[in-house]
Amino acid sequence: MLLIIIRTVILYAAIVIVMRVMGKREIGQLQPFELVVALMIADLAAIPMQNTGIPLLSGIIPIVILMAAQVTLSYISLKSEKARTVFCGRPSVLVANGKLVEKELRYLRYNINDLLEQLRSKDYPNIADVEFAILETNGQLSVIPKSQKRAVQPEDLKLETKYEGMPVTVVMDGKVVKENLKKINLNEDWLKTELNKFGINDFKKVFFASLDTAGKLFYQLKANSGGGSV
Template sequence: MLIIFVRTLILYGIVIVIMRLMGKRQIGQLQPFELVVAIMISDLAAVPMQNTGIPLINGIIPIVTLLIAQVTMSLIAIKSTKARSIICGSPSILIRNGEIDQHMLTKEMYTINDLLEQLRSKNIPNIADVEFAILETNGQLSVIPKSQKRPVTPEDLSIATKYEGIPLDLIIDGEINKKNLCKARLDESWLIRELNKLSVKSPREVFFASLDSSGNIFCQRKNDNHKEEAT
């Protein structure tokens, strides 16, 4: 039992590292060849994990080989447009200029019900509102609504807007993120003073705190649904 336990941990660690090296994309965002590699790696890891009669190295070598093959294919796809179209395929336009391309639906084995379902998931219940619908190489459907059906933006109304950056996490579960404080060119003394303004005595009392690009602080205490915001 101990041998199985150790072998499982080793293979688990190796698979985690290899999947991390393959990139950060989710399963739904993988290209077909990447999905095949992920499935094959899981199968190869399961065999020596269950059968202790198979040397561990016999499971590790094929997994590493697949990693090398996947990385090589990815590099080729990055360097060559022609190779990328062969390896990953090309996007298919299912709706063009407001009209459904029936031939493309048949070619991609995509039913009208599949199309309507994907449109509803994009909050577009009426197919008449769609100018273009593009089936991407990873199977995701990209939808471009007709210009009359797109949400109004500040630019449409000639309204000037302020820059909005990504908020910086300052405290997570009582721990101060010193790296983000440095990015904001602030220090812990400043943070303590701002917390005191919100009647918070110590960062250890804070579940989450962040600073947005306008200088506003969001703060929520531990075990408390009450949240504070300050400028």
């Protein structure tokens, strides 16, 4: 039993490292060749994990080879348009200028019910509101609505808007994120002063705190003690 646990931990660590090297993508965002590699890696890891008679290297070496092949193909796809078309394919336009592209639907064996279901999931229950619908190479459907049906933007109303950047996390689970404070030219003394205004004298009481680009501090105390902003 101990041997199985050790082999499982080693293979798990190897797969985690391999998947990290291969890049950050969700399953739904994988290209076909990337999905094949992921499935093959899972199968290769399962065999030596279950059968202690098979050397660990018999599972790890093929996994590393697949990782190298995937990274190589990804690099080639990045540099070559032709290779990218061969490995990943091309996006397919299913709705163009408000009309269904029957030829493309038949070629992809993509029926209208599937298309309507995907449109509903994108909050477009009426196909008449859609200008373009594009099936991307990873299988996701991108929808471009007609100009009359798109959400109103501040630019449409000629409104001026302020810059909104990403809030910076300054406290996480009772610990000050010093690197983030340094990036925004602040320090722990400033943070302590700001929290003291709310009667908070110990960072350990703070579950989360962040500072937005307008200088407003948001915080939440541990154990559902409440939160607020400055």
